[in-house]
Amino acid sequence: MLAGEGSAGIIRQMEVALFLGQTALDRGEHAQAFEMFVLAARTRHPKAVNMLGRAYERGWGVSRNVRQAMACFHYAARKREGWAHFNLGDLYFSGEGIAVSQQKAFSHYLAAARLGVNKALNMLGILYEQGVPTGISDVKIAMTYYKAGAEAGDCWGFYNMGRLALGEGKKDASASWFREAVRYEFPGCYFALRELLEGVADKNLQALRVEITAKIQGQCV
Numbered sequence: 001m002l003a004g005e006g007s008a009g010i011i012r013q014m015e016v017a018l019f020l021g022q023t024a025l026d027r028g029e030h031a032q033a034f035e036m037f038v039l040a041a042r043t044r045h046p047k048a049v050n051m052l053g054r055a056y057e058r059g060w061g062v063s064r065n066v067r068q069a070m071a072c073f074h075y076a077a078r079k080r081e082g083w084a085h086f087n088l089g090d091l092y093f094s095g096e097g098i099a100v101s102q103q104k105a106f107s108h109y110l111a112a113a114r115l116g117v118n119k120a121l122n123m124l125g126i127l128y129e130q131g132v133p134t135g136i137s138d139v140k141i142a143m144t145y146y147k148a149g150a151e152a153g154d155c156w157g158f159y160n161m162g163r164l165a166l167g168e169g170k171k172d173a174s175a176s177w178f179r180e181a182v183r184y185e186f187p188g189c190y191f192a193l194r195e196l197l198e199g200v201a202d203k204n205l206q207a208l209r210v211e212i213t214a215k216i217q218g219q220c221v
Helices: 008-026 030-041 046-058 066-078 082-094 102-114 119-130 139-151 155-167 171-182 187-197 203-220
Strands: none
Touching: 008 030, 008 046, 030 046, 046 066, 046 082, 066 082, 082 102, 082 119, 102 119, 119 139, 119 155, 139 155, 155 171, 155 187, 171 187, 171 203, 187 203
16 A cells, blocks of 8 residues: 555556556557556555456456456445446356356446446346346346446447347337447447348348448458
């Protein structure tokens, strides 16, 4: 812990270290990024500790260590860092390095959403659609969360609203939702849409798939 924790100077130091760490990460300089995240986390500020957890989770400049990542996330979550709850939710949802627990994932996503993490809304929709926490799939509640996520600017909220509309045969509505998802230019969403629309017998949706494929190829150049 650094002296003067909580002072404006220490907070500024933490923010600068996080910025430098993110900049190094964007350049692919993972070792330098890790050093900056360690420096930032010495303030014990939950935002910084959460980012150190992400470094351990993803193996950015350090050997991947899910146990250490979770320790960081749990600390930050206890300090009401929404993204720490979200990251814990992702780990419990995916089971990468730990046992899958959809109930724990739900609890952490709910906490994240209450702390303002918009991406958690879509994940809550997925869990309600899968039957968590009630034990019965509830598409109506899932759609409420997907729509809320979309309105908050999460491309996956638009994707899932379009997916459900497509499943109901509402192709024009699904195309509208999907086009909103594409507008966010998120590669993962592009790949998911291209796979979902493969073989769909609709001229507009196939035109959208061609457009998405061109975007993917453009990003890979």
